[in-house]
Amino acid sequence: MDHFLYRDGALHAEDVAIAEIAASVGTPFYVYSTATLTRHYKLFEEALSPLPHLICFAMKSCGNLSVVKTLGALGAGVDVVSVGEYLKAKAAGVPGERIVFSGVGKTRDEMRIALEGGIRQFNVESEPELFALSEVASSMGLTAPITIRVNPDVDAKTHEKIATGKKENKFGIPISRAREVYAEAARLKGIDVVGIDVHIGSQLVDLVPFEEAYLKVAELTRQLRADGHDIRRLDLGGGLGIPYERSNAAPPLPLDYGAVIKRTVGDLGCELEIEPGRLISGNAGLLVSKVIYVKSGEERDFLILDAAMNDLIRPSMYGAHHDIVPVVEPAPATLPQPYDIVGPVCETGDTFAKQRALPPMRAGDLVAFRSAGAYGAVMASEYNMRPLVPEVMVHGDQFAVIRARPTYDEMINRDSMAPWL
Numbered sequence: 001m002d003h004f005l006y007r008d009g010a011l012h013a014e015d016v017a018i019a020e021i022a023a024s025v026g027t028p029f030y031v032y033s034t035a036t037l038t039r040h041y042k043l044f045e046e047a048l049s050p051l052p053h054l055i056c057f058a059m060k061s062c063g064n065l066s067v068v069k070t071l072g073a074l075g076a077g078v079d080v081v082s083v084g085e086y087l088k089a090k091a092a093g094v095p096g097e098r099i100v101f102s103g104v105g106k107t108r109d110e111m112r113i114a115l116e117g118g119i120r121q122f123n124v125e126s127e128p129e130l131f132a133l134s135e136v137a138s139s140m141g142l143t144a145p146i147t148i149r150v151n152p153d154v155d156a157k158t159h160e161k162i163a164t165g166k167k168e169n170k171f172g173i174p175i176s177r178a179r180e181v182y183a184e185a186a187r188l189k190g191i192d193v194v195g196i197d198v199h200i201g202s203q204l205v206d207l208v209p210f211e212e213a214y215l216k217v218a219e220l221t222r223q224l225r226a227d228g229h230d231i232r233r234l235d236l237g238g239g240l241g242i243p244y245e246r247s248n249a250a251p252p253l254p255l256d257y258g259a260v261i262k263r264t265v266g267d268l269g270c271e272l273e274i275e276p277g278r279l280i281s282g283n284a285g286l287l288v289s290k291v292i293y294v295k296s297g298e299e300r301d302f303l304i305l306d307a308a309m310n311d312l313i314r315p316s317m318y319g320a321h322h323d324i325v326p327v328v329e330p331a332p333a334t335l336p337q338p339y340d341i342v343g344p345v346c347e348t349g350d351t352f353a354k355q356r357a358l359p360p361m362r363a364g365d366l367v368a369f370r371s372a373g374a375y376g377a378v379m380a381s382e383y384n385m386r387p388l389v390p391e392v393m394v395h396g397d398q399f400a401v402i403r404a405r406p407t408y409d410e411m412i413n414r415d416s417m418a419p420w421l
């Protein structure tokens, strides 16, 4: 459920008409609903209660300061994958003890900054990283709390670019080698082993891979405890999928996912962490765009939008589907017609949808891409010298620009002329 509904024939974000934001901010723009973000966060809270837990929002899915602050104020932790995200999470008011640091390529500089600023744990992904962290922490006279990310070799049955838990993926250490690596970690200076981490992929619409992975983690917990490690925290990653197509069967709910967690690892006495990104932010955001031209081709009609692949890359990168809806609700008897919906960028890949049914559209009409809150704005670029798409947040009947569209002068002046020119 989200808070983007038609009221009196006009699409709203909570109590604000999308057309009103468009008139004020211009198009294209992203808009996020505070109520939807809050609702999704609370679904996970309910799903894991009463077990001790921390929900660490994966901010790589949607990293705006206002989004992170909204969730942080509800008590969320944050999962970061770079020191840039770490610093932004701190700037949003999230304390270090609620930030977990994931990622396969943490540099020594990143480790140093996170150790100085305070960190809940590093999710270590390899032995070289473990050795580097030991050196950095002990040279600072500090101890780094860590989990080790294990790769459970399960098939997440998701898009190959976002599956991370098979043995051929670059993530974590093979679970078969875990005991050996934990033994090594326990001997290192500056390292405090606190638990185990696993994350098997993104946009999972089946609970079976989670169940398989978490059973393996439970078994490993028992083994490692028998080996003498104090395993007191399990980080179970993110990855629960969302409904991108309203016409498809709904994916499992956080409550069902919580039941799998309780059933597999709930009796180990561990503090649990999860790292949902997409399920919190995905359906909490729209990308709103305007039709520039309706172009009639020989075989098909094109809707040429003012949003492009640089603003929302998921369709061209993953072949992803986004429902696209008119901002003015069509009258009940309107006959839909098929359009190819494209952006203005000079690549054929700049196609959002083919032969998509919409009511007859005209230049100047607004459309909204649903489920665009995750991996939308954060993956945007300025390709084709198109200004970075702005972000807006709605809260009840208020809205605010939370990242402004840059001016062309700002964009041009970010470059500097080489002195010999």
Ligand SMILES: *Cc1c(COP(=O)(O)O)cnc(C)c1O
Binding pocket: 058, 060, 061, 079, 081, 102, 103, 199, 201, 202, 203, 237, 238, 239, 240, 275, 276, 277, 278, 279, 374
């Ligand atoms: C991307 C990522 C997540 C979030 O994945 P979602 O599919 O957005 O829930 C969580 N943990 C790690 C380590 C990730 O890389």
